[in-house]
Amino acid sequence: MRTIRLFNTLTRSIEPVAPIEPGVVKVYNCGPTIYSFAHVGNLRTFLFQDLLRRVFASSGFDARFCMNLTDVEDKIIRDSQAELPADADNETRLKAMRAFTNQFEKSFLEDLDALRIQRPTHMPRATDYIPQMIRLIEGLEKNGLAYERDGSVYFRVSAFPGYGCLARLDRDGMKAGASVDADEYDRDSLSDFVLWKGTKPGEPWWESGWGRGRPGWHIECSAMSLELFGEYLDIHTGGIDLVFPHHENEIAQSEGLLGHQWVSHWVHGEHLMVEGEKMSKSLGNFYTLRDLRAKGVDPIVFRFAIQSNHYRKPYNFTFDGLGASEAALKRIRAFRRRMEDASAPGGGGDFKEPIDPSERIEQARGEFWNALCDDLNTPEALAALFTLITDLNAQDDRVLMTPDERGAALAFLDETDAVFAAWPKESRALDQEIESMIEARKATKTNKNWAEADKIREELKAMGIILEDRKDGSVAWHRE
Numbered sequence: 001m002r003t004i005r006l007f008n009t010l011t012r013s014i015e016p017v018a019p020i021e022p023g024v025v026k027v028y029n030c031g032p033t034i035y036s037f038a039h040v041g042n043l044r045t046f047l048f049q050d051l052l053r054r055v056f057a058s059s060g061f062d063a064r065f066c067m068n069l070t071d072v073e074d075k076i077i078r079d080s081q082a083e084l085p086a087d088a089d090n091e092t093r094l095k096a097m098r099a100f101t102n103q104f105e106k107s108f109l110e111d112l113d114a115l116r117i118q119r120p121t122h123m124p125r126a127t128d129y130i131p132q133m134i135r136l137i138e139g140l141e142k143n144g145l146a147y148e149r150d151g152s153v154y155f156r157v158s159a160f161p162g163y164g165c166l167a168r169l170d171r172d173g174m175k176a177g178a179s180v181d182a183d184e185y186d187r188d189s190l191s192d193f194v195l196w197k198g199t200k201p202g203e204p205w206w207e208s209g210w211g212r213g214r215p216g217w218h219i220e221c222s223a224m225s226l227e228l229f230g231e232y233l234d235i236h237t238g239g240i241d242l243v244f245p246h247h248e249n250e251i252a253q254s255e256g257l258l259g260h261q262w263v264s265h266w267v268h269g270e271h272l273m274v275e276g277e278k279m280s281k282s283l284g285n286f287y288t289l290r291d292l293r294a295k296g297v298d299p300i301v302f303r304f305a306i307q308s309n310h311y312r313k314p315y316n317f318t319f320d321g322l323g324a325s326e327a328a329l330k331r332i333r334a335f336r337r338r339m340e341d342a343s344a345p346g347g348g349g350d351f352k353e354p355i356d357p358s359e360r361i362e363q364a365r366g367e368f369w370n371a372l373c374d375d376l377n378t379p380e381a382l383a384a385l386f387t388l389i390t391d392l393n394a395q396d397d398r399v400l401m402t403p404d405e406r407g408a409a410l411a412f413l414d415e416t417d418a419v420f421a422a423w424p425k426e427s428r429a430l431d432q433e434i435e436s437m438i439e440a441r442k443a444t445k446t447n448k449n450w451a452e453a454d455k456i457r458e459e460l461k462a463m464g465i466i467l468e469d470r471k472d473g474s475v476a477w478h479r480e
């Protein structure tokens with residue numbers, strides 16, 4: 001098992017992750033509000049979480065990841081209830097909200113699949129955990145950290161001395177920041193935040209000891225994490241914009257209940273800019289994955305573009321940049337084809353300074369994992385891979401690599417693809433289908449049925465397969 005070191009927002013330093021239960025890493029990731037399609041900025045966060053999971057899983061850990069779906073909040077309520085009559089009963093309102101969020105849950109899962117983001121171990125929906133949230137708030141009340149005002153319940157920040165430790169706020173700054181959080185009616189102090197919101201006319205509600213209402217956003221993550229992972233969490237992640245107030249409030253809620261430190265490592269992904277500017281609908285630079293696909297962008301090229309950049313560096317998304325990512329991917333895939341195809345031309349060049357490919361692969365493997373284990377340094381990890389590809393291509397030009405050496409190179413490509421998910425082994429079943437079509441085409445050529453041979457060539461092209469007729473009569477193929 002490798003030691004993985006990550007930047008911890010809590011201590012502002014890079015520290016080794018030492019799970020409470022050896023070998024099992026429990027990670028809670030703030031997931032999407034399923035109110036609309038995820039935009040590329042959200043997707044960057046989910047890709048960073050996927051990278052984290054794959055690095056742990058590839059390093060021998062039992063990586064248990066939770067990503068919540070927020071399916072109750074102001075905008076969801078507004079848009080899901082708009083069509084309902086004023087006298088609609090609560091059951092109808094809850095159903096309408098579920099139907100509204102179901103469509104965006106579905107589109108979110110489609111995005112995950114298109115980007116090869118592995119499904120989390122747990123994907124809880126907030127509204128399935130209302131009793132747990134109520135129990136947590138009751139516990140905070142008992143600990144003197146929460147109070148009720150007109151059917152809503154608030155967290156009393158002044159009663160929790162550790163407040164501000166993650167965002168490193170001074171109390172004055174904290175109050176100024178917190179006052180931005182609207183929709184909280186009668187708090188004792190501006191910095192107090194809502195745990196439970198008393199219902200308003202036209203809203204769906206749940207019954208509680210404080211009357212009918214619904215949970216605040218922050219309490220959702222604390223309640224679901226405690227329920228699914230218990231009272232110690234190894235890592236909690238999210239976008240950098242969640243540090244304050246969301247994660248600060250999560251700490252106050254969870255630790256206010258538990259009475260001890262809750263999360264060992266807080267890990268945050270940086271923002272994404274689009275063409276040098278902050279993404280916004282008014283600037284017209286607001287993209288969902290659907291928008292990118294409509295512009296002809298391959299989701300895996302987008303994935304690779306994001307993963308090539310360090311997760312803690314701001315990333316400037318540009319369409320030109322995608323071109324460079326596509327070219328880089330092509331290089332890796334072409335190298336894979338070369339290693340897979342033992343009949344490809346090679347060798348016969350100058351025998352200058354031959355290297356030992358197996359040794360060279362071992363060196364690259366060491367560099368690759370050292371980089372990833374050092375705070376997920378993907379640019380350095382990829383540099384190790386690209387240098388290896390350059391060296392082995394040059395080597396293979398001069399001295400044809402042996403089947404064993406090719407096998408070792410392919411094994412390393414599989415190992416690196418387990419993290420980057422962008423240069424997988426082509427499916428064998430499909431390969432067999434392609435091979436049999438090529439055989440059929442050979443037969444048509446032997447029979448001088450050129451029209452049929454061309455037809456098969458076109459069919460393969462439609463499948464993204466390019467044929468290469470070699471002088472010796474053999475046929476090689478590769479994917480576009």
Ligand SMILES: [Zn+2]
Nearest residue numbers: 030031221246
């Ligand atoms: Zn959260």
